[in-house]
Amino acid sequence: MPARQGSILIENLQPQIDCGRYPVKRAAGETVRVTADVLKEGHDELAVVLRWRQLTPKAAEAREATMRPSGNDAWEGEFPLFENGLYAFEVEAWPDAFRTWAQELSRKIEARRDLSSELLEGAQLLRAAAERAAAAGPAGAFDAERLREGEKALLAGQSQATLSRALDPRLAETASRYPDKSLATRSGRELRVFAERKRAIFSSWYELFPRSTAREPGRHGTFSDAERMLPYVRELGFDVVYLPPIHPIGKTARKGKNNALTAAPDDVGSPWAIGSPEGGHKAVHPQLGTLADFRRFVKSAAELGIEVALDVAFQCSPDHPYVKERPDWFQRRPDGTIKTAENPPKRYEDIVNFDWMGPERESLWAELRSVFLHWIEQGVRIFRVDNPHTKPLPFWEWVIGEVKARHPDAIFLAEAFTRPKMMKALAKAGFDQSYTYFTWRNFKHEMEDYLKELTQGPAAEFMLGNLWPNTPDILPEHLQQGGRPAFLLRSALAATLSPSWGIYSGFELCENRALPGKEEYLDSEKYQLVQRDSDKPGNIRAWIAALNRIRNDHPALQQYRNLRFHKADNDRVIFFSKMTEDRSSQILAAVSLDPFAAHEAILELPLFEMGLQPDETYQVHELLSDERALWQGPTAQVRLTQEKPAAIWSVLRFRRTEQGFDYYF
């Protein structure tokens, strides 16, 4: 027989992921709307409360918020996410005995019954509530007195006065504050919500290799050189500068230019082949400078409002100090050789793998945790994690949990260019942002389907897609073929479809020389220094800067789940809106998907969602051209060209009427 308990059933508690296995994610400052179905046999009045508490960075006492019935046995309530960190919530419900009694009494009065027995019952309920109020200490003393008075009134016998007193809502209100919770039910396992800081949701990334920032051709750049790039990054409007690994690079099996199996003596190697006698994951490549130089770089960036994101690639060059110091952390063959990384027939001879789940796992994981904490000490809070899908999910869940418990402002971007369920599993395990397949979605139907899945589907509760038109590893066919117009339209899409986007440097210069037949850069910066002319003719710096400025000016573009697609009568034109919940910021965007031709389209405007009357006239401000127009009615026409393949309108209203005129009345 089940233990004595309440008979209330609380089910379908939302939001939750996988039965509460993982926290959902929200933005700090937001309110979490919680819903649940609450059922009990019979006709009792129920009291339902939401209990919530902050878990990290500091544990707080649980607080309660009353939930409201919303029909069909559903209840809803809210709690605020004051600040960045982890929260927990649950729902508790109990029968409200005095309210139930009062409810029934009022219906019995209509039926003109003798109610003396009922009044005794009500008095008994009030006496019990008074006792609980008195037990609540000084705070309850006043209420206890009122409840005792109520009890006495009910014992005075059936009369109009008695019944009025019995049904006084203030009396029920007071009694409800001291409930009998012996039949209360809780929803069970607490559910969790992680409140992200703003930049985890709204971020604009610029990836650069510090070693390529020297002014003089052929010289290895330093952090000091890279510092001089920061105003350039700022001018482009980015607020995160992301650096590939900055650690010493191994010499054993170092790769040459264009991933050649053997390196020339002056080849710089791949920064992802981490570790040399000069140090490992906590060290700085001597040619870049010192740890102090790096800290100065971080500080200079901060002064410009830019955060530094570091690449974390948990793999080692054969020359990494770990290999000698902790041979037990690596996978070995029976002949004693360390296994190099491979995905046959591909082989990464310059990289060896950790034995993630091996016998020395505890010390290994602890050491890797210390890598994050080390860089946090240097002022870094954003980590772009390399190939997380080749490392165990339990490791990520553990290490991100450990770091965030101390530093909830740490942000983890998963380079999860992998199978869809693994991409989502990594997000559930704790990554704040994820790379996506946006990079390969070029046509209208596939783009709409995919972005709907990302922003409206179940995964939107825990995964935020950071959209990248290119990376050092990926030069998509679209950019290779489409040239400058493709760079314009792909950046317009990335910058507006998601609040987080990024480019790898050179994108703004429309660099698109590829290895033949591949989606990889020719003369890739992964293996050599690259010299760039940032004033190269045809560059799209102004366009990128405009996109980032528009994003900064319009809160609607700083949210993720508010993306809605609308109809455009041309399959080469995609049309969508983003609005804040209060509609104070409304953006419409039309982007051509065709880099090879100009296109026109009739757009079907979401007037209802915009809160506009069918015949209302409103103003639109096209932000890329700074042109204004008055629109009316359910459609608008747009022409997009190869030079300007996107239109981004801010919608403004005429809210004033003659009645607002000072002298009207």
Added chain:
Amino acid sequence: MPARQGSILIENLQPQIDCGRYPVKRAAGETVRVTADVLKEGHDELAVVLRWRQLTPKAAEAREATMRPSGNDAWEGEFPLFENGLYAFEVEAWPDAFRTWAQELSRKIEARRDLSSELLEGAQLLRAAAERAAAAGPAGAFDAERLREGEKALLAGQSQATLSRALDPRLAETASRYPDKSLATRSGRELRVFAERKRAIFSSWYELFPRSTAREPGRHGTFSDAERMLPYVRELGFDVVYLPPIHPIGKTARKGKNNALTAAPDDVGSPWAIGSPEGGHKAVHPQLGTLADFRRFVKSAAELGIEVALDVAFQCSPDHPYVKERPDWFQRRPDGTIKTAENPPKRYEDIVNFDWMGPERESLWAELRSVFLHWIEQGVRIFRVDNPHTKPLPFWEWVIGEVKARHPDAIFLAEAFTRPKMMKALAKAGFDQSYTYFTWRNFKHEMEDYLKELTQGPAAEFMLGNLWPNTPDILPEHLQQGGRPAFLLRSALAATLSPSWGIYSGFELCENRALPGKEEYLDSEKYQLVQRDSDKPGNIRAWIAALNRIRNDHPALQQYRNLRFHKADNDRVIFFSKMTEDRSSQILAAVSLDPFAAHEAILELPLFEMGLQPDETYQVHELLSDERALWQGPTAQVRLTQEKPAAIWSVLRFRRTEQGFDYYF
């Protein structure tokens, strides 16, 4: 740090309800298809197994079935439900080290590498597998030998012969049988499936009051009289005869005819006012006969293939022996009076309520369990439970679990005419069948929506709707207004839309005299004896019998979740199909929803689902008229009249061609 474990993630395990809180329901004899997403970092070959075991009526050892990958990290497998009872299942997965090795080896061979180190590794894996095989006792000895031979072969050095041996699938197969499970992951909490016996899904109910079965007007019927009704029930084609409560009826506050507050001396009272000095829930009303008479009734029914369903109404007349013997089982007011049942302003003065969650709850619940067990001893296995939504859900979950652990063949029908979520919660708590809102769904759109929700929605995993056009409590407006054609069409709908349906006696005689302005019977049998002329002109006995015969002949009508609606171009005509999975039984049905006029409609046939080519000719057999026709193409026309408002076609095929002719070849 999490305990050492495998890094495989098993998620989205299906079927499950509410995170495994409740068992899903299936039919005994069926196969359960289980799916799960199984993810691991990297590129390992995985072994995934479904582990399942029977829990009741007898606990059995767990068995394993291999699961197959079905793409996108999803896996699927099956297990059989041999017999009626409760089963549990879980999924276990581990990396298959030797297969992974062999997979990589084959790709490395293509890349023409030196593989000596790899071969040592493979040999080591085989040695470990051989040790596990040897440890498995005599059964593994032969395999151990083969694995050791494999090991030796691999140690012979790189050669074509060695590599062929290494990649021999039989070697991998043998090694896989002795896996290293140290990195295995289980899905966690076992999920449960309850296998229903066939009648819990496919049942045709006839409700009759035994006291109304006397031949002589005015005499109180007995079980012997009721026995004479059984051939009539059989002739109508029903296989469950359901009796309202058969217990002694209280005299205190007994209701008179038409629910009058005071009864005349010869009024028989409501059978739901259970209990008198002559006994309570385990006793038989003396005017109906003895317990032995009841047992004979059950036996006579069984001889005709009919099961007896008893009404279980857990409430007491004030005269019930429990009230004196166990006053602590009842809710009392402070003045000592027992609370009568009420839903103000309605009051059921002839009924008192148990104190379900009170201090004496354990003894009360145990006693009520013994009521079920008592009637099971008398040969009853089907219980129709009165107003279950006014009793606690935890009670139902407990008592049904207790009864079914001993008697999985017990069937519980919930008279859950209540809010939708409570109806579903009762089904989750263990009720096999539920009354539904079918009784109030009369028009095409609402009928399609509701039946789709019932048979295709999430609730179909645990709730089976038993469709009743009428009950002693409910004479729907549709039947009152629509007369005989309404009775014809409502029974055709109920009998075909669900494998379980029922009528309350008098339906086949088209009885429809109502209390003015209400959906209740005038001179309701709940409060008085009723005399019927089963040969009443206009009766629809032949129609009902035909419906039940058709149901018995066609397995497609004996399943629940196979209902599919199709287009008919007339809003008064509903058109649907039911098929068995192997398509050996295919039913199409068109039913008029209008009792007032004849209707024609063009039906859009689901040729693809029926497995028919667009140009194929096939035979349909209209089962109510026994007429046959040849159809071809995607549409057919039907005419439905007030006399015959339904058409039910069995679809037959011409499968023979000239090539089947004996001498063709």
